[in-house]
Amino acid sequence: MYKVMKGNEVTAYAAMLSSVDVIPAYPITPSTLFPEKISELIANGEMNATFIPTESEHSAISVAIGASASGSRVMTATASQGLAYMHEMLAIASGMRLPIVMAIGNRAISAPLNIWNDQQDSIDERNSGWIQLYAENNQEILDLTIAAFKISENEKVHLPVMICMDAFLLTHTMEAINIPDKKEVTDFIGKNTTNRIILDTEKPATLGSFASPEYYTEFRHQVTVAMEAANSVIFDIFSDFKKRFNRNYDVVEPYRLDDAELIFVSMGAVSGTIKDAVDVLREQGKKAGLLRLVAFRPFPSQQIKKYLSMDVKIAVIDRNVTPGYDGSVLYAELRSILYDSDFKPEIIDFIAGLGGRDMTIDDFIKIYTLAMEMNADSNHIVWEQLKPLGEDVS
Amino acid sequence: MIFNKGATITSTGNSIANETGSWRSMKPVIDYSKCIRCDICWTYCPDIAIDKVDGTSYSAPYSQLKKKKVPKINYTFCKGCGICVNECVSKAIDMIREEI
Numbered sequence: 493m494y495k496v497m498k499g500n501e502v503t504a505y506a507a508m509l510s511s512v513d514v515i516p517a518y519p520i521t522p523s524t525l526f527p528e529k530i531s532e533l534i535a536n537g538e539m540n541a542t543f544i545p546t547e548s549e550h551s552a553i554s555v556a557i558g559a560s561a562s563g564s565r566v567m568t569a570t571a572s573q574g575l576a577y578m579h580e581m582l583a584i585a586s587g588m589r590l591p592i593v594m595a596i597g598n599r600a601i602s603a604p605l606n607i608w609n610d611q612q613d614s615i616d617e618r619n620s621g622w623i624q625l626y627a628e629n630n631q632e633i634l635d636l637t638i639a640a641f642k643i644s645e646n647e648k649v650h651l652p653v654m655i656c657m658d659a660f661l662l663t664h665t666m667e668a669i670n671i672p673d674k675k676e677v678t679d680f681i682g683k684n685t686t687n688r689i690i691l692d693t694e695k696p697a698t699l700g701s702f703a704s705p706e707y708y709t710e711f712r713h714q715v716t717v718a719m720e721a722a723n724s725v726i727f728d729i730f731s732d733f734k735k736r737f738n739r740n741y742d743v744v745e746p747y748r749l750d751d752a753e754l755i756f757v758s759m760g761a762v763s764g765t766i767k768d769a770v771d772v773l774r775e776q777g778k779k780a781g782l783l784r785l786v787a788f789r790p791f792p793s794q795q796i797k798k799y800l801s802m803d804v805k806i807a808v809i810d811r812n813v814t815p816g817y818d819g820s821v822l823y824a825e826l827r828s829i830l831y832d833s834d835f836k837p838e839i840i841d842f843i844a845g846l847g848g849r850d851m852t853i854d855d856f857i858k859i860y861t862l863a864m865e866m867n868a869d870s871n872h873i874v875w876e877q878l879k880p881l882g883e884d885v886s
Numbered sequence: 887m888i889f890n891k892g893a894t895i896t897s898t899g900n901s902i903a904n905e906t907g908s909w910r911s912m913k914p915v916i917d918y919s920k921c922i923r924c925d926i927c928w929t930y931c932p933d934i935a936i937d938k939v940d941g942t943s944y945s946a947p948y949s950q951l952k953k954k955k956v957p958k959i960n961y962t963f964c965k966g967c968g969i970c971v972n973e974c975v976s977k978a979i980d981m982i983r984e985e986i
Contacts, residue, residue: 587893650891688891689890689894689896695896696898697895698894698895699892699893699894701893701894701895702904707893714889714891
């Protein structure tokens with residue numbers, strides 16, 4: 493069945509299809525439609541779940557942690573400052589190894605106040621122990637969210653998952669979505685068997701207990717091991733997903749990489765625009781390609797090495813800033829893992845599309861031209877479309 | 887030590903293994919000649935580090951009280967928080983510096 497839906501509605505539908513038990517949420521732009529749609533689905537009798545409107549994002553994630561700890565299947569959604577407000581609870585969720593799925597409407601971080609799209613909010617939480625998957629379109633939001641429940645409930649993983657979708661570009665954009673039958677989804681994810689120790693009055697337990705210096709390191713290491721295991725678990729679950737729903741995903745998506753001279757690297761909705769730019773460039777005989785990261789945590793190091801360890805130029809599209817470091821996060825991490833590869837490609841960081849600034853096909857064609865003109869002596873950190881200081885921008 | 891996933895503990899009563907007495911820098915000491923055996927310190931102790939024991943051999947403000955049980959601080963677990971000192975109605979508990 494096809495339905496035309498906004499990205500936020502898709503996340504709510506995914507929650508319904510995945511038989512989520514508890515949805516604690518506090519609304520924040522651009523994720524507000526999620527709790528709205530959830531309460532509508534419950535009020536209409538289409539969904540059987542407990543919706544808990546909380547007084548803050550901090551409480552929303554705390555309720556999610558409690559509900560997951562007691563064995564429920566849980567989902568919530570937030571963005572930007574809301575995600576930042578959840579920060580201290582995020583590591584508690586992963587440290588207690590709780591399966592939780594959270595939709596992030598990727599939005600810029602204040603100040604200045606800005607409700608539009610970049611990926612600073614979720615990238616800031618890259619050390620929180622949450623798996624992060626970035627969707628390119630609304631169909632992917634649905635598919636990745638459904639898969640996320642299966643990933644996070646996997647015994648080798650037992651980690652919470654963020655489904656990151658770009659603010660407005662996905663959260664508020666309507667697209668035709670192929671919605672699977674609920675039965676198919678239930679068969680795919682399986683029953684919530686709670687294959688873990690939960691809060692149960694019959695079998696009392698302490699979760700996330702005290703760990704003194706003699707023991708703490710080992711628990712942090714376990715989260716890292718689980719994250720590594722997630723890599724292959726995600727691969728298996730995506731393969732199973734393809735068999736059942738005939739849509740193919742991987743932790744990275746290569747696009748027209750054959751004999752490419754310049755490869756864009758990006759995450760999220762902007763990748764769709766880059767694909768169009770690559771098509772235009774290819775028509776002009778210019779050898780461009782794209783490697784899109786679907787998973788950012790766990791970082792798909794092996795796959796990136798496989799595709800990028802060669803004599804090419806790489807243009808990283810970084811939709812985040814890490815002040816005080818030369819270049820942004822995606823650039824830094826990519827460069828770091830390619831350090832010990834056989835071929836070291838020339839990597840250029842384009843800090844672009846911050847706070848909802850539009851990135852068009854023409855912009856990427858310009859980036860291609862600029863990158864191809866660069867040599868080893870050029871400045872490899874480029875602030876795309878940066879207006880000079882003092883210029884009247886009104 | 888078993889490193890259970892998510893730092894989970896499934897058995898009960900294991901806080902007894904965590905001897906918190908070593909955290910103490912100040913030590914509460916009961917002057918039984920002032921203690922009226924009201925058990926308020928026993929009620930308030932957040933670590934259940936005050937026991938009630940037979941009082942016949944302890945001094946008391948007046949002899950009838952010797953029939954009652956007396957509070958006795960368990961220094962293996964007392965962290966020296968001083969709540970008992972604060973709550974004691976007859977000012978019978980003193981906080982003294984811990985000597986090694």
